[in-house]
Amino acid sequence: MSATAVHSLWTTAGGMASAAPAEKFKAPVIEYTQLTPVLIVIGVAVVGVLVEAFVPRRARYYTQVFLAVVALAAAFAAVVGLAAGGYGTTKAHIAAMGAIAIDGPTLFLQGTILLTALVAVFTFAERRLDPASHGNQVDSFAAQAASVPGSDSEKAAVRAGFTTTEVFPLVLFSVAGMLVFPAANDLLTLFVALEVFSLPLYLLCAVARRKRLMSQEAAVKYFLLGAFSSAFLLFGIALLYGYAGSVSYAAIAHVVDGSVTQIDPALADTMGNDALLLIGGAMILTGLLFKVGAVPFHMWTPDVYQGAPTPVTGFMAAATKVAAFGALLRLLYVVLPGLAWDWRPVMWAVAIVTMLGGAIVAITQTDIKRLLAYSSIAHAGFILAGVIATTPDGISSVLFYLGAYSFVTVGAFAVVTLVRDAGGEATHLSKWAGLGRRSPLVAAVFAVFLLAFAGIPLTSGFAGKFAVFKAAAEGGAGGLVVVGVISSAIAAFFYIRVIVLMFFSEPKADGPTVAVPSPLTMTTIAVGVAVTLVLGLAPQYFLDLAGQAGVFVR
């Protein structure tokens, strides 16, 4: 006799006893303490908006940076507190009236997102790289995002020393959405979370201080394609609702299993119709694969990565991927496990083209940011190999990979912000020639990140890749491992090419200089290197953590 059965008796009894509609309506129960990470971030984001309105301009930057750092740190502390309280394992449950799942993957991914965002925010706040304009220290963001590039109003804004401090509340809103995204336990929450984290990102992409037109173009492209994919997702949600009569993950899973026999009379025509399930499921997957940047939904990635301000690119590349893969995992493992025979071949194909496509196209790139974009596509393919494993090991390996990958990514983009010439960041690869001779330390650090991307042993990239491939092989996807190995070899070629360029080419006379960053960016890079090496040499603790976290609550 299970608790749910008792529960349903009660509800039916309650329903029969009370005819009055007022009594049928129950006040929702929200477990506020378990939502603290999200609430802290959203709350501070709102405060950040108020700061923009009421705090004098001079004090805004410091206030915003302080608020953002405190919010992210506090939210991370809350996640750790929840995990210590056993919400990741024994007390894992579904909270907020079925909207949010508090379980191992949720807490692990939320922790990863928060830490990544924290170190990424340091690069947002960096003000020493760009030369001071009119005596004001400036960051990577436009003086006034609303002013037309090249116009008088822009010049006036620059002269007045404005800075776009709105980026900090925007990041916080985005982080809040990302925190909810992998935790969402019904399709509507999923959609809302998606929009909450995507909209601020579209804006953030558009506010670069330099190359503003490119930045705005990237934002428009991202927005249009993102809106397109949101539409796919929403359409898929509608179809799945038609199929299952509910947007709740558990309810849909039951209908897929065939363990629900009662049919909602209003949906009698469509409920249980497999066509709806397959089309709806495919559309939702499309929406999520767009966010993770898997081939063939990857078109936006290189343009957006290149055009967005580099700190935003780093944050987006790391945190979006974590959140989106979390949501994808939950969808496939909680909602559609009964459909695994249908989605596995599709995901096989997607994983294969993603791994190979990302690696092959990356070879031809000449811009470091575009190169990293294609590399991130190839990595999405590797992670998909772990997703396909459909074993507990698969979940934990993906969690581990995401943790390892996100710190490498943030670190690598932080290094990109340092290499500059007169036009701002020197992202064209030819300008990186001989960097290793001019600034050995920066080049060495970047080489460490590249080797981690390439999955060379003793870096976190290898541990992650090994975990994912092992899970895939054990899950019966040996073929994917072989493809993964081949594309790793292809990918190694272009990572190595950058290292060759940095260390074995003669420096050019008009080459870029390496700006000396403030302790903020240094912290970001140092954390990135430390995590890369620690996860490479002694990953056991974090594998344990991911292993414990690798169970979804249903």
Place this chain on the structure above:
Amino acid sequence: MSFPLLTATAALPAIGAVATAAVPAARRTAAKWLALIFSLATLVLAGIALARFEPGGARYQLTESHAWIKDFGVRYELGVDGIGVALMALTALLIPFVILAGWHDADPLETKSSRWRPTQGFFALILMVEAMVILSFEATDVFLFYILFEAMLIPMYFLIGGFGDRAHTGSDENAAAQRSYAAVKFLLYNLVGGLVMLAAVIGLYVVAGTFSLSEIAEARANGSLSMATGTERWLFLGFFFAFAVKAPLWPLHTWLPNAMGEATSPVAVLITAVVDKVGTFAMLRFCLQLFPEASKWATPVIIVLALISIVYGALLAVGQRDIKRLIAYASISHFGFIILGIFAMTSQGQSGATLYMVNHGISTAALMLVAGFLITRRGSRLIADYGGVQKVAPILAGTFLIGGLATLSLPGLAPFVSEFLVLVGAFSAYPAAGIIATTGIVLAALYVLVLYQRTMTGPVKAEVQGMADLKVRELVVVLPLIALLLFLGVYPKPLTEIVNPAVQHTMSDVQKKDPQPEVEAAK
């Protein structure tokens, strides 16, 4: 717990690498001495390990075992058998000579910015390679071995690409391009090999559930682990491919001439005498031990490839115009012999192959380092640019000749013993293979003697006039190596005693007995 001797032997050069790298830019000489001292201390530790090793004792000795990555079933497990300890000692022995020989190779041409410290980097990278190679000879966990096998590529890559031979033919820019091409080719070949092996390593884990050599061997012995024939063959191929690239075996050898040609001579020695040995060592330890049936299945093809390597390498060596590339092709020929000895699956063959690894290391080091001294003096790698050196620099010519004679396996020098054993072993199992391999010796005589004749004898060329003879530092490098070649050529017993029991273990892994002479039966 006893003193972790094996860990210490590998850790010492690693610490030395960090220490050397940390030396300030201006104190170049201090960095060199520091590296030399660390390499000598490592040699002492390796000597202690060699002395503590009991040839008649357990298969793996001086073992250490610690938990490492539980989730992957990986342990930090070390242990050496006779083959491992011999190669470990060889590595520790050669590195001080490599460092001494490369004493001035990484001096900055001009004092650039104070942050650019090529000398420190050069010696730190050499020590890093030493640490990883030594640890890979000691690892008895497949995963640990794999990590080192892959990771050692990175310092090697920087050594090849970052510190090229100053004696080049073309312009500076051209040389830099060729060097970076050689480095990338080296890295990509080996990385692809390694990644194929990664798939096989994962496959092995899926099948066996552990990476520990001893556990797998035990599970095989008591029948709890049996591999399907097809699986075993695929896994074997995955492992063998990586080792064949590293060794290198024809047709995966093309990176070696580039890498050895473009690298400085000490680094070329590091490649062929030290790092490549990991490939042939791993064939013995991992291919034969983990996949005995598949090894036997693949033997005919591998023997054919080894024979092609022997003859093809020797033929191309004859045709080379570049001294260093000639030695590289000679090495390819010699690696063919080693692989032939391993896969002949006779005890003479395998003992011979192991001895060959050690002797080839010493003889190639001697020849290559002297060649390096010669090339530094004249500034050219082309054979045609030399002539009559023996009149100007008799000691240099003499040591070059001894190194060359060792390379062609003259009786009385160490390589003769091993080559003879390999040929006997191969002949008793596959007579035809033994006969074909013998042509490799004839060709070796040709390429070595022609090389000597063209460079050292004849009229003294104008550019060679006034060439200085070997200096004290160079003599310190060359003479001990030559003494060792002579000693092991006359009295190889200490080495065979250590190696033979390990070979017997491997033979019993593949369940092969030596073919008995059939004279009695015929009567």
